Amino acid sequence: KNQVEQSPQSLIILEGKNCTLQCNYTVSPFSNLRWYKQDTGRGPVSLTIMTFSENTKSNGRYTATLDADTKQSSLHITASQLSDSASYICVVSRGADGLTFGKGTHLIIQP
Amino acid sequence: DAGVIQSPRHEVTEMGQEVTLRCKPISGHDYLFWYRQTMMRGLELLIYFNNNVPIDDSGMPEDRFSAKMPNASFSTLKIQPSEPRDSAVYFCASSFNTGGIGYTFGSGTRLTVV
Numbered sequence: 682k683n684q685v686e687q688s689p690q691s692l693i694i695l696e697g698k699n700c701t702l703q704c705n706y707t708v709s710p711f712s713n714l715r716w717y718k719q720d721t722g723r724g725p726v727s728l729t730i731m732t733f734s735e736n737t738k739s740n741g742r743y744t745a746t747l748d749a750d751t752k753q754s755s756l757h758i759t760a761s762q763l764s765d766s767a768s769y770i771c772v773v774s775r776g777a778d779g780l781t782f783g784k785g786t787h788l789i790i791q792p
Numbered sequence: 793d794a795g796v797i798q799s800p801r802h803e804v805t806e807m808g809q810e811v812t813l814r815c816k817p818i819s820g821h822d823y824l825f826w827y828r829q830t831m832m833r834g835l836e837l838l839i840y841f842n843n844n845v846p847i848d849d850s851g852m853p854e855d856r857f858s859a860k861m862p863n864a865s866f867s868t869l870k871i872q873p874s875e876p877r878d879s880a881v882y883f884c885a886s887s888f889n890t891g892g893i894g895y896t897f898g899s900g901t902r903l904t905v906v
Contacts, residue, residue, distance in 0.1 A: 723899055724883055724897030725897050770835070779840075786849040
């Protein structure tokens, strides 16, 4: 069964601290993996897209990693800011077969 | 580009009433997707269209749900009759293909059925 599991379900950290969000998947076939940021009351917005051959990809203070062998990905946020408070959703593309979504990690940055 | 445009942003209706959600995809995108998001289940794909033709509606929960795409720039998701358990945020997304190239979500419609 195609599944994307994310952890933790929710996380609270202080502004300025770093954090890492986890994503494990059992999806086949695999085309690419994406991390989305969803602000409250908004639609998800893509942060990074990683293909099978990519191990690391950065977007500003966001760095995603992918281990295709263990089928794990992580999203590291450096020097968190209040605006990072959001839900982060891991999504695995099965190519023409569509997307499989995780349920997200709800991140709260406290001042 | 204004992105994917959904209306209304919020909808409150009484149980049994008909609800129609609207979506304008990004011009040039051949695929349009309707999703439902709840805290319990996350994002669930309801139906998607390719070139205005419904391709996969296996995610549509019941016959009370129907979707149409009369042209490349407009789609509707209708619930008739609505029930309290339909309360959720409904997202429309569009892209160049199912694999997600250019995948863009709208801001969603928050539906509350009382």
